[in-house]
Amino acid sequence: MVTDKMVDYPQFLNLMNKEWLVNHKVSEDKKLELRLGPPGEALDDNRNTTHGTKRAFQHTAETRTGEKEWPIDTTKNQCQKISCIEKIGDKVNLPPTPWSSGSTIYSAFSKDTKEEPQHSKASFFQSLPVSKKLAGMAEDFKQPCSPRMAVGEVQFADGKACCSLATADPDASTNITSNKRIEYSPVVGWPPIRSFRKNIASNSLSKPASESSNDKDTGGKPENPKTQLFVKINMEGIPIGRKVNLSAYNSYEELSLAIDDLFSGLLAAQRDPSATQNESKAKESAKAEAGPLAGSGEYTLIYEDNEGDRVLVGDVPWNMFVSTAKRLHVLKSSELSTLQICSNEKEKAPFDPAVHI
Amino acid sequence: MSEDDERQQYPPPDLEFASNKARNCNSTGSGSGHPEFQSTYPDQVLENVLENVLHFLTSRRDRNAASLVCKSWYRVEALTRSELFIGNCYAVSPGRATARFTRVKTLHLKGKPRFADFNLMPPDWGAHFNPWALAMAKAYPWLEKVHLKRMSVTDDDLATLAELFLGFKELVLVCCDGFGTSGLGIFVNKCRQLKVLDLIESEVSDDETDWISCFPEGESNLESLIFDCVECHINFEALERLVARSPSLKKFKLNRYVSIGQLYRLMVRAPQLTHLGTGSFSPSDIVGQGDQEPDYVAAFAACRSLVCLSGFREIIPDYLPAIYPVCANLTSLNFSYANITAEQLKPIISKCHKLQTFWVLDSICDEGLQAVAATCKDLRELRVFPVDPREDSDGPVSEVGLQAISEGCRKLQSILYFCQRMTNAAVIAMSKNCPDLVVFRLCIMGRHRADPVTGEPMDDGFGAIVMNCKKLTRLAVSGLLTDKAFGYIGRHGKLVRTLSVAFAGDSDMALKYVLEGCPQLQKLEIRDSPFGDAALRSGLHHYYNMRFLWMSSCRLTHHGCQEIARAMPRLVVEVIRSADEEEMDDVVGTLYMYRSLEGPRTDAPKFVTIL
Secondary structure, three states, rough: OOOOOOHHHHHHOOOOOOHHHHOOOOOOOOOOOOOOOOOOOOOOOOHHHHHHHHHHHHHHHHHHHOOOOOOOOOOOOOHHHHHHHHHHHHHHHHOOOOOOOOOHHHHHHHOOOOOOOOOOOOOOOOOOOOHHHHHHHHHHOOOOOOOOOOOOOOOOOOOOOOOOOOOOOOOOOOOOOOOOOOOOEEEOEEEOHHHHHOOOHHHHHOOOOOOOOOOOOOOOOOOOOOOOOOEEEEEEOOOOOOEHHHHHHHOHHHHHHHHHHHHHHHHHHHHHHHHHHHHHHHHHHHHHHOOOOOOOEEEEEEEOOOOOOOEEEOOOOOHHHHHHHEEEEEEEHHHHOOOOOOOOOOOOOOOOOOOOO | OOOOOOOOOOOOOOOOHEEEEEEEEHHHHHOOOOOOOOOOOOHHHHHHHHHHHHHHOOOHHHHHHHHEEEEEEEEHHHOOOEEEEOOOOOOOOOOHHHHOOOOOOEEEEOOOHHHHHHHHOOOOOOEEOOOHHHHHHHOOOOOOOEEOOEOOOHHHHHHHHHOOOOOOOOOEEEEOOEEEHHHHHHHHHOOOOEEEEEOOOOOEOOOOHHHHOOOOOOOOOOOOOEEEOOOOOOHHHHHHHHHHHHOOOEEEEEOOOOOOOHHHHHHHHOOOOOEEEEOOOOOOOOOOOOOOOOOOHHHHHHHOOOOOOOOOOOOHHHHHHHHHHHHOOEEEEEEEOOOOOHHHHHOOOOOOOOOOOOOOHHHHHHHHHHHHHHHHOOOOOEEEEEEOOOOOOOOOOOHHHHHEEEEEEOOOEEEEEOOOOOOOHHHHHHHHHHHOOOOOEEOOOOOOOOOOOOOOOOOHHHHHHHHOOOOOOOEOOOOOOOOOHHHHHHHHHHOOEEEEEOOOOHHHHHHHHHHOOOOOEEEEHHHHHHHHEHHOOOOOOOOOOOOOEEEOOOEHHHHHHHHHHHHOOOEEEEEEOOOOOOOOOEEEEEEEEEEEOOOOOOOOOOEEEEE
């Protein structure tokens, strides 16, 4: 199961909400329009959901022109950016209290007119001409690797929950269900689950799965956890996650070489589908291209610790890392640098007031 | 496990004394000229009789009614109330409460509103237990029991409870914070008569104090020790010794730092347990490869009185069969931390014929819920929590599971159901199949999600619930909802006391319907819905009858809230600012208002403005 634990970080949720809460109306039926404006503003009654939707996209598109456009290709996953953004939140923006006004839909609208917080929300909608990109994305996700992906729903292939650009526009020629579900980035306090209930999936995953083949009765003994410390690892752009056994390594170098191995085949396969025929060849060529983590700087390794925080791998002593790491992520360094992260390995970027809660 | 249940009433004290007095009173009352020693004036007799009678009155609602009859009844009721319940700690001051009720032995106190649990309120908002602790110390030195919910309790407060109340017996903290293991250490050490220490869903900071070792030596009176929410290591040997010297221990819920091997050792010392929280339910890291696994089945089989099972915090499902021996007797099973599949659940649940309360994760899928429906015919309360609490994840449970439950568990009274998709048809079916529903909380995790089959809003489903479930007192709505749904609630939800609304409604009319239509409404919590000042005004006739109203991220303005504050002097109207809001903004981030006899509180932090 490949999932992204976005809701593990309630403190990040408020990062994104103000921008996303534009598209409320799922049913294109009619008058179910939310008044998309500050209180008291005279609203156009003809405004329907699609109009509102497009308006939002245009709006965000306008504000994004100054920023680097993230490449969209078949393997890229917008959620990855969100995970990068979360990382930003972790390092840069985290307020002393995770609380904020949360999904202030209406205040977001009132602020729209002031134009002030827009740049702050690292908008994933970027400069996308909506329908075209949607069509492109929808097709990309037609070949889902994850069996869990619902047919016809525009979701990210690896099931990561982020934003899909479903629109209520009937003209959008995509695989959107008639439900016209519009997804949102996470919002503070939603769904209403108390924080101690939130890490259940990661708790059970990082506990090693016991081999139950020999166990018939209650005395069944799982393998000694000490020798197996499997954590999930996801690489950006690759829908399927893998698992690494942290206790099999003694240093960061060993780990990064192992991760190299793990993903090089997959990466090469994605660059060139025909290369899957020759796995070993692909591996070689991938390695020759300076493996992802072995110092090339093209990718960066990040882990989630037992408190749910995202940390750059290498920041703490190896032993502490092994005991606290619950999940690993391999992210593209190029994207990390545009998102000002404070870390040891990157030059410290000034706090970008745009990226704020 | 009782998140919002009313707590048990306690039996009236000292029946013998009461009946003696009654006998004496009767004998004096019957004769006209007998100057018996205890009656100085005729009314005194009546008051004595009343006192004896009122001792038997336990329900606080009945007592409230009795106190309104006349001054004499008011006085006597105040004398005989031994259990004091205060639903909002700011509605009345400690001084006022202790002045009226002078013989209180049990205090129930609730602080923050529920939405504070979901990070919708900054920490340090208030609800401090300290002023209450100090007031009680003076007024009720004989205090025995304190139950707090969503209060801020400090280590000093715990020390106060233990040191200043010599007969203190019972402390229950639900969703509280502000204290740590050092406070716990002092508390358990000084509180020699302690019978009950229940820490439920509270945040306990790890001050690295070994609080388990702080229990005094010698036989302990402990009947209940619940610490499953305490996120720190505990001294197992000390715990084992404690259990060995607590013969009355019945309720015991361990935290996830207790391994299954350790659980075994504790269970064999306490076969009399009725409520058990199993801790991690997985082996510790230090298990050697060659170690003999203890006979877990036998340990569970020895606990013949076990009726409530929970824990399973880091479950290795292979160990589940160990609980087979107790399944047939279980009335309550909490798997809400156990990420298990339907296949793993079935052998367990098929044995749980007597189950009345079941909390579980949606990892069991609709199939698992069908298995529950097939066996648990006596089920009263079901809670289905999401493994993956995000809006856009796959939903392993859906309308299929809800339908199955409604068909199999006809006696259902309370349901909390998290899902990604739900149809009106399934909700309507539940409303018809389960007429005893008192609590219906459905959380469709994707906001504004319509019925996936019909494309319609969820209005009809919730409408059917309020129409058909005549006993409904608590409702939480979700999904795509128009004003129509609220029209239904206003028209039919006559007994609804608690209503939770999020991302719903089209206009002020929705809120109006509810405020004008639901006379029993006490707690209304709303977030991210398009209700403005006009809607707020429509509830003016009712706000004094409510415990509180919460509205966050709606369309309220300072001006509108100010109007309410002016119109209703006994209402405290708090505007809570978010971190990034400017003070000059007219838009209100969060409104929290409640009736109070005391006026604006003096301990409000900077981000709270009281209008």
